[in-house]
Amino acid sequence: MHDVYTHDLTKLLKPAGLKAAHDQMLKSNIDFNVNWNIVKDWSEQDRYKPVITEIASKDMYAAIVDPKNGDCHG
Amino acid sequence: MAEAVLVTEYLTTSMIDAGNQLLQKLEGSGLVMDAAFWLYHSEAAEWRLTLAVPDVDTEGPKRVYTRILEVLRAQNGGHPGLSPVNVTVLSPNATLVRVLASATSLIALAGKRLSGNRLNGVYVDDIYILR
Numbered sequence: 001m002h003d004v005y006t007h008d009l010t011k012l013l014k015p016a017g018l019k020a021a022h023d024q025m026l027k028s029n030i031d032f033n034v035n036w037n038i039v040k041d042w043s044e045q046d047r048y049k050p051v052i053t054e055i056a057s058k059d060m061y062a063a064i065v066d067p068k069n070g071d072c073h074g
Numbered sequence: 075m076a077e078a079v080l081v082t083e084y085l086t087t088s089m090i091d092a093g094n095q096l097l098q099k100l101e102g103s104g105l106v107m108d109a110a111f112w113l114y115h116s117e118a119a120e121w122r123l124t125l126a127v128p129d130v131d132t133e134g135p136k137r138v139y140t141r142i143l144e145v146l147r148a149q150n151g152g153h154p155g156l157s158p159v160n161v162t163v164l165s166p167n168a169t170l171v172r173v174l175a176s177a178t179s180l181i182a183l184a185g186k187r188l189s190g191n192r193l194n195g196v197y198v199d200d201i202y203i204l205r
Binding site: 006007008010011026030033034035036037038040041049051053055056058059060062063 | 115117118119120130131132133134135136139140143158159161162163165167169
C-alpha cells in the first residue's frame with residue numbers, strides 16, 4: 001500500500017499491476033519506449049521550473065496522447 | 075554478447091562502467107553533452123544516468139531519446155545492456171546542471187561522488203559525476 005504514495009510513475013507501475021505488460025511493451029515497441037522515456041521524466045516538482053520549452057511541452061503531450069504508442073492508450 | 079546491467083538502489087562499478095561506455099558511443103554518434111552523471115532518485119529508489127544535452131532545448135526530448143535508443147540498440151546488438159528507462163535527458167539550463175557547473179569545474183568533479191550535499195542551495199541526495 002505504501003508504494004502508491006508516490007508521484008513517481010515508474011514506481012506506480014507495480015502496484016497498478018502493469019509492470020509485466022509495460023516491460024513487454026518497452027522491449028517490443030520502440031515508439032512506446034521513446035514515449036515512456038519522455039513521460040517518466042515528469043515530476044510534480046516541474047511546477048517550480050522557471051521555464052519549460054515549447055518543444056518539450058509538445059513532446060510530453062504527444063507522448064501521452066499518442067493513440068497507438070502513447071502512455072494513456074488502452 | 076552484451077549482458078544486462080542491473081541498475082540497483084546502490085551505485086555499482088558496472089553501472090559506472092556502462093555509463094561511461096554509453097557516453098563514448100553517444101559522443102561517437104555526434105550527440106553533444108554538457109554534463110553526465112548518475113543521479114539517485116529517492117522517490118523511485120533508483121539511480122538514473124542523467125545527461126545534459128543542448129539538443130533537448132532545440133530538437134526536443136523525443137528526438138534525443140530516439141537517438142539514444144538507436145545507439146543503445148546498436149551497442150547491445152539487440153541484447154539488453156543499460157536499459158533506456160534508466161537514462162534521463164535534461165536541458166543544460168536545468169537547475170541541477172547549472173548548479174553543478176557553477177559550483178566548480180565539472181572536469182574537477184569527474185569521477186567524484188557527492189552524497190547528501192547542498193550545492194548553491196540545491197540539496198542533492200546522491201550523485202556521481204561522470205563528466
